[in-house]
Amino acid sequence: MQLEIPRKLQALVEQAHLVASEVFRPISRKYDRAEHEYPVELDMLASVMDGMNEGDLGGGAGAAKLKQERKAQGGGVRNGTNMSTVLGLTELCWGDVGLALTIPRQGLGNAAIAAVANEEQSLRFKGRWAAMAITEPEAGSDSASIRTTARLDGDHYVINGEKIFITAGGRADLIVVWATLDPALGRSAIKSFVVEKGTPGMQLVRLDHKLGIRASDTATITFTDCRVPKENLLGNPNIDTKQGFGGVMQTFDNTRPVVAAMALGVGRASLERTRELLRQRGILGGYERTLFGSTAAEAELYRMEAELEAARLLTLKAAWLADNGIPNSKEASMSKAKAGRAANHITLRCLQMCAANGITETELLEKWARDSKILDIFEGTQQIQLLIIARRLLGKSSQELR
Amino acid sequence: MSKNPMAASLAMLNRFSSSPIVHKLGLYKPAQRVAKKAVKEGFRTSGRVLRQFKAAQKLLRPERYQKLEHKSDLFDLNLSEEQQMVRDMASRFAREVLRPNAARCEESLGPSEDYLTLLSELGLGQLVVPEKLGGTASQASVLTGALLAEDLAHGDLGLALAALAPLGVANALVRWGSSEQQSRFLPAFAEARAPAAALAIAEPRPLFDPNELRTRATIDGDGFLIRGEKSLVPLGESAELLLVGASLVGKGPRIFVVERGAQGVLTKPDPALGARGAGLSSIIFDDVRVPTHAILGDHVDVCDFSVLIDLSRIALCALAVGVGQAILDYTIQYANDRIAFGEPISHRQSVAFMIANIAIEVESMRLLTWSAASRAEQGLPFHREAYLARVACIEKGMEVGTNGVQLLGGHGYIKEHPVERWYRDLMTITSMEGGLLV
Numbered sequence: 130m131q132l133e134i135p136r137k138l139q140a141l142v143e144q145a146h147l148v149a150s151e152v153f154r155p156i157s158r159k160y161d162r163a164e165h166e167y168p169v170e171l172d173m174l175a176s177v178m179d180g181m182n183e184g185d186l187g188g189g190a191g192a193a194k195l196k197q198e199r200k201a202q203g204g205g206v207r208n209g210t211n212m213s214t215v216l217g218l219t220e221l222c223w224g225d226v227g228l229a230l231t232i233p234r235q236g237l238g239n240a241a242i243a244a245v246a247n248e249e250q251s252l253r254f255k256g257r258w259a260a261m262a263i264t265e266p267e268a269g270s271d272s273a274s275i276r277t278t279a280r281l282d283g284d285h286y287v288i289n290g291e292k293i294f295i296t297a298g299g300r301a302d303l304i305v306v307w308a309t310l311d312p313a314l315g316r317s318a319i320k321s322f323v324v325e326k327g328t329p330g331m332q333l334v335r336l337d338h339k340l341g342i343r344a345s346d347t348a349t350i351t352f353t354d355c356r357v358p359k360e361n362l363l364g365n366p367n368i369d370t371k372q373g374f375g376g377v378m379q380t381f382d383n384t385r386p387v388v389a390a391m392a393l394g395v396g397r398a399s400l401e402r403t404r405e406l407l408r409q410r411g412i413l414g415g416y417e418r419t420l421f422g423s424t425a426a427e428a429e430l431y432r433m434e435a436e437l438e439a440a441r442l443l444t445l446k447a448a449w450l451a452d453n454g455i456p457n458s459k460e461a462s463m464s465k466a467k468a469g470r471a472a473n474h475i476t477l478r479c480l481q482m483c484a485a486n487g488i489t490e491t492e493l494l495e496k497w498a499r500d501s502k503i504l505d506i507f508e509g510t511q512q513i514q515l516l517i518i519a520r521r522l523l524g525k526s527s528q529e530l531r
Numbered sequence: 532m533s534k535n536p537m538a539a540s541l542a543m544l545n546r547f548s549s550s551p552i553v554h555k556l557g558l559y560k561p562a563q564r565v566a567k568k569a570v571k572e573g574f575r576t577s578g579r580v581l582r583q584f585k586a587a588q589k590l591l592r593p594e595r596y597q598k599l600e601h602k603s604d605l606f607d608l609n610l611s612e613e614q615q616m617v618r619d620m621a622s623r624f625a626r627e628v629l630r631p632n633a634a635r636c637e638e639s640l641g642p643s644e645d646y647l648t649l650l651s652e653l654g655l656g657q658l659v660v661p662e663k664l665g666g667t668a669s670q671a672s673v674l675t676g677a678l679l680a681e682d683l684a685h686g687d688l689g690l691a692l693a694a695l696a697p698l699g700v701a702n703a704l705v706r707w708g709s710s711e712q713q714s715r716f717l718p719a720f721a722e723a724r725a726p727a728a729a730l731a732i733a734e735p736r737p738l739f740d741p742n743e744l745r746t747r748a749t750i751d752g753d754g755f756l757i758r759g760e761k762s763l764v765p766l767g768e769s770a771e772l773l774l775v776g777a778s779l780v781g782k783g784p785r786i787f788v789v790e791r792g793a794q795g796v797l798t799k800p801d802p803a804l805g806a807r808g809a810g811l812s813s814i815i816f817d818d819v820r821v822p823t824h825a826i827l828g829d830h831v832d833v834c835d836f837s838v839l840i841d842l843s844r845i846a847l848c849a850l851a852v853g854v855g856q857a858i859l860d861y862t863i864q865y866a867n868d869r870i871a872f873g874e875p876i877s878h879r880q881s882v883a884f885m886i887a888n889i890a891i892e893v894e895s896m897r898l899l900t901w902s903a904a905s906r907a908e909q910g911l912p913f914h915r916e917a918y919l920a921r922v923a924c925i926e927k928g929m930e931v932g933t934n935g936v937q938l939l940g941g942h943g944y945i946k947e948h949p950v951e952r953w954y955r956d957l958m959t960i961t962s963m964e965g966g967l968l969v
Contacts, residue, residue, distance in 0.1 A: 130901065132901060132906075133606065135606060136604055419739070422738050435926070439898065443895060515887040516880070516883070516887075520883075523863055523866065525883075
C-alpha cells in the first residue's frame with residue numbers, strides 16, 4: 130500500500146495548476162460578475178486540452194475519458210483516467226469551479242457518452258461538447274420519476290418534456306437527455322438520447338441566475354415533438370426490467386468522485402488563502418501544539434485541514450477502485466458526501482475567520498463560499514449520497530429504505 | 532522487597548528526604564509533595580519477582596529497520612501478502628479471543644492470565660524483533676503495525692492495548708536503541724511470553740502536551756535522576772520495562788529506558804473511562820536513578836522524540852479505527868434486527884443516515900491513519916499526516932462513539948450490548964498520548 134500521487138501524474142497536476150493560476154484566477158471575478166457571458170479565454174485552453182489528451186499515452190484525463198475499467202488480469206495496479214481526472218479537476222477548481230465547469234468538450238454529457246456509448250457513437254460524437262439533461266421541474270433527486278418521454282416513430286425517437294439545471298446547456302453542441310420509453314415501467318424504461326443542438330423542437334428557454342458558479346451557464350430546455358435519430362439512443366434500447374437503472378446510473382459512479390475532486394479544489398483554495406491571511410496576523414499553524422493547546426484559530430485550521438485531507442483520500446480511493454475495475458458505488462458516494470460537505474463547511478468557516486476580508490469582493494473567499502454550495506447538491510445531494518451509502522451498508526433496496 | 536507497600540513508600544520517603552541533592556537544588560518542598568502523594572494514594576513498588584534482562588550475546592552494531600522501498604510509486608490500496616496474513620490472523624484472534632474476554636478483563640482491570648497465555652501463542656514479538664535478536668523483522672512496517680492494531684481493537688481495545696504496548700517498546704528499541712540496549716532487552720521480546728512493557732508519556736494534567744513534559748531528568752554524577760508522574764500507562768502495574776518520556780534539563784525531551792525494579796518506581800492501578808482491560812496505571816518516578824546509557828539511543832541515533840510521538844499517535848489512531856469499525860458493524864446488525872413501528876429501524880432515514888455517517892467518518896479516520904503510516908515506513912516526512920489523523924480521530928471518534936450508543940437507544944446504555952464500552956473506549960484512546968507506538 131502506498132497512498133502518494135505517482136510521479137507520472139505529477140506533470141498533469143502541475144499543468145492543471147498552471148491553468149488554474151494563470152488562466153482561471155485572473156478572470157475569476159470578471160465572469161462571476163458577468164454572468165452568462167461566454168469566457169472566450171477558454172477556447173484556446175480547450176484546444177490545448179484536446180491536444181494534450183490526443184498525445185497522452187497514459188489514457189489522458191477529462192470527462193470524455195471517464196469509465197470503469199475492467200478488472201486487471203494480472204497486469205498489476207493501475208492509476209488511470211479516473212485518477213488523473215480527479216487530480217486535474219482538483220487543481221482546476223482550485224482556480225475556479227465555474228470556469229472548470231464550462232471548459233468546452235469537458236461536459237457531463239461527455240462522461241455519459243464515454244460510459245455507455247457504443248463504438249460507432251463514440252466515434253460520431255468525438256470532439257463535441259455534450260451537456261447532460263436529467264432534472265425536471267417535478268423530478269430532481271428522484272430521477273426515476275422523470276416525465277420526459279421518448280416515443281419510437283419509424284427511424285426516430287420523438288422526445289417531449291422540459292429539462293432544467295442543464296450545466297453548459299446554452300453552450301454545448303449536444304444534449305444528452307434522459308427520457309422514458311414508457312412512464313408506466315419505471316426506471317428500467319429510462320434511456321438517454323443524444324440531441325444535436327439545432328434539432329427542431331428543442332428550445333433553449335432561459336439561463337438561470339445563481340448563487341455561485343456564475344461563469345458556468347445553467348439552462349432550461351424544452352423538447353416539443355423533437356425527432357432524434359434512433360441511433361442516438363445510448364446503451365441498450367430494450368426495456369430490461371431486471372437490469373433496471375444500471376446503465377444510466379453507472380455514469381454517476383464515475384462522475385461523483387470528480388465532483389468530490391472539484392470540492393477538494395475550492396476547499397483547498399479557501400484554506401490556503403485563509404492561512405496566508407492569518408500568517409500576516411502571526412498565526413502559523415505548524416502542527417506544533419496539541420489540538421487543545423493550540424489557539425482557537427489554529428485549531429480551526431487543523432480541523433478543516435483534517436476534513437479536507439480525509440475527503441481527498443476518500444476521493445482517491447474511489448477513483449483508484451474505478452481505475453482497477455472494482456465496483457465503487459458506495460465509495461464514490463462516500464467521497465462525494467464527505468468532500469461536498471467538507472468543502473462547503475471550509476469555505477464558509479474561512480470566510481467567517483477572515484471577517485471583512487472574507488465577505489467583501491476584494492478577496493475571492495466570498496465567491497468560493499458561494500461556489501462550493503453547488504458541490505454538495507449536484508450529481509446527487511448530500512442526502513442522496515447518504516441514502517446510497519446506507520442502502521449498501523444495510524443491504525436495503527430502494528423500496529425498503531426510501 | 533517489602534510486602535507492605537505503605538512501609539516501602541515510607542522508607543522511600545525517608546531515603547529521599549535525606550538525599551543531599553534534594554536539599555542542594557531546593558527541590559525539597561515539591562518533592563515532599565510527590566512523596567506524600569505517593570503514600571497517600573497507595574502507589575507502591577512492585578511486589579513481584581522481576582525478570583532480569585541479560586544479554587545472551589552482544590551486538591557490535593545496533594540492528595535497524597530497513598526503509599521500505601516499493602517497486603512502483605503508484606497509488607495502491609492493495610495489501611502485501613504479509614499484511615493480508617497479519618490481518619487474517621489478527622481478525623480471527625480478535626473475534627475468538629479478544630471479544631469473548633473483553634467484558635471479563637474490563638472488570639478485572641487487566642488482561643487475564645489465560646488471555647496472556649493465548650496471546651503468547653501468537654508470538655507477535657517476532658514481527659518486531661530483528662533476526663539477529665531472535666525475531667523475523669527486517670523492514671519498518673508501520674502500516675502492518677497499524678493494521679494489526681486496528682484489527683485487534685475491533686475485538687477489544689483494552690486487550691489490544693495490553694498486547695501491543697510491549698511491541699511498541701521493542702519497536703522503539705529497534706529504531707533507536709544502542710547495541711547494548713538492544714542486546715540486553717530485545718531477545719526477551721522475541722520469546723513467546725514477551726515482558727510486560729509500555730511507553731510512559733502522558734502526565735496527569737489538563738491540556739497535556741508531550742512537548743512540555745513535567746517529568747524531569749537531571750544529571751547526577753554518571754547517570755540521571757528521573758522525577759515525575761506518568762498516567763495512562765498500559766500494563767503499568769505489571770510492567771517490567773518502561774520507556775519514560777522526561778525532559779532532560781537543558782536539552783529537551785528524551786526517552787529513558789527504566790527497569791521496573793529501579794528504586795523509586797511506584798505504580799498504582801488508575802482505571803480510566805475505557806480501555807480498562809489494558810491495566811492502565813499511574814507511575815511515580817521518585818528520583819529514580821538510572822545510568823547514563825539509559826537514554827534511549829546512542830550518540831549516532833538519539834531517539835527522535837517528535838517521531839516517537841507521531842508513531843504513537845498513528846498507533847492510537849489505528850486502535851480508534853478498530854473500535855469505530857466495531858461500532859459500525861454492530862449498529863448495522865442492530866438496526867436491521869430491531870423492529871419498531873412494524874419494520875426494521877434501518878428503514879428510517881434518520882437511523883440509516885447516522886450509520887452512513889459513521890461509515891464515512893471511520894473510513895476517513897482509517898485512510899488518514901494509513902496515509903501517515905505509509906509515509907512513515909517509506910521514510911517520508913509524516914508529522915503533518917499523523918497530526919491530522921489525530922485531529923480527525925479526536926473529532927470523529929467522539930461522534931462515532933456517541934452516535935453508536937444513540938442508535939441502540941436504551942439498549943446502548945446497558946452492558947448487555949458492548950456499545951457503551953466502545954463509547955468509553957473511543958473517548959479514552961483519543962484522549963491518550965503514548966502507551967504504545969507502531
